[in-house]
Amino acid sequence: MGLDRESFENLPEVTAQWPGSCFACSADHPHGLHLRFRRTSDGVASLCSVTEQFCGFDGMAHGGIITTLLDEASAWALMARHGKLGVTREMTVRFLKPVRTGQDLVVQARITFFDNKAALVEGTVQDLDGEVLAESSCSWAFPRLSRIAGLAGVEEARLQSFLDDCRPDGGGNSMMLSE
Numbered sequence: 001m002g003l004d005r006e007s008f009e010n011l012p013e014v015t016a017q018w019p020g021s022c023f024a025c026s027a028d029h030p031h032g033l034h035l036r037f038r039r040t041s042d043g044v045a046s047l048c049s050v051t052e053q054f055c056g057f058d059g060m061a062h063g064g065i066i067t068t069l070l071d072e073a074s075a076w077a078l079m080a081r082h083g084k085l086g087v088t089r090e091m092t093v094r095f096l097k098p099v100r101t102g103q104d105l106v107v108q109a110r111i112t113f114f115d116n117k118a119a120l121v122e123g124t125v126q127d128l129d130g131e132v133l134a135e136s137s138c139s140w141a142f143p144r145l146s147r148i149a150g151l152a153g154v155e156e157a158r159l160q161s162f163l164d165d166c167r168p169d170g171g172g173n174s175m176m177l178s179e
Contacts, residue, residue: 003040003106004128008047011038014080016165019158024072033065035072035107039168043077043110043121052101061099066125067091070136073109074121076166078140081111083167085148085159086119086140097133104128117142 003011014037018025025035031053037044048069056062071088078084099105106126113120118141125134145163149156 003045003108003126004130005047005104008038008045008106011040011045012168013038014044014076014166016079016162019162020152020154022072024068025076033068033072035069035076037073037076037080039080040108040110042081043108044073044080045106045108046073046076048105048107049103050099050101050105055101059101061101063093063095066095066099066134067093067136069105069107069125070109070123070134071138073107073123074136074138074140077109077111077121078114078119079163079166080168082114082119083163084116084119084142085145085163086142087148089118089139089141091136091138093134093136095134097131099125099133105133 017027021029023029023032026032035046035048037046050061050065054062054065070093071091078086109121109123111119111121118139121138121140123136124132126132145159146156149159
């Protein structure tokens with residue numbers, strides 16, 4: 001799953017932007033991580049850095065922030081590959097090496113199982129040399145889109161439009177996505 005900067009920049013962008021105020025991915029969240037994703041053959045990748053404001057020990061990214069990076073990449077993998085918005089059911093994270101603040105990181109997620117009710121996604125946080133610093137396994141459920149819209153306070157039609165924009169084919173059958 002290793003990607004260097006040049007390989008990352010050659011990946012196609014996921015141009016859709018979340019319609020809400022997500023801490024991890026919204027461009028206008030004042031304290032957010034502002035993650036943007038690119039498509040890989042089996043998921044997504046993001047090039048990012050954790051600032052010192054998100055440290056645990058001085059100079060090291062907080063474990064909760066590392067977990068957020070992995071969870072967000074998993075969500076975007078499902079949205080970008082399948083146009084599905086889900087909820088994390090269970091997540092396991094292994095912290096393998098320190099993640100330094102200010103360090104360029106590649107966060108990747110790849111889908112290992114998918115059907116219309118559930119998915120499994122594996123993720124990694126790596127340095128630019130490809131060394132894996134943390135890894136995750138996430139299981140996902142897909143409640144009705146109307147349920148997520150109600151919880152998120154976003155109109156269902158707006159969420160559906162966002163999901164259509166996430167997909168590489170630009171949507172296709174949006175009726176199928178909200179089932």
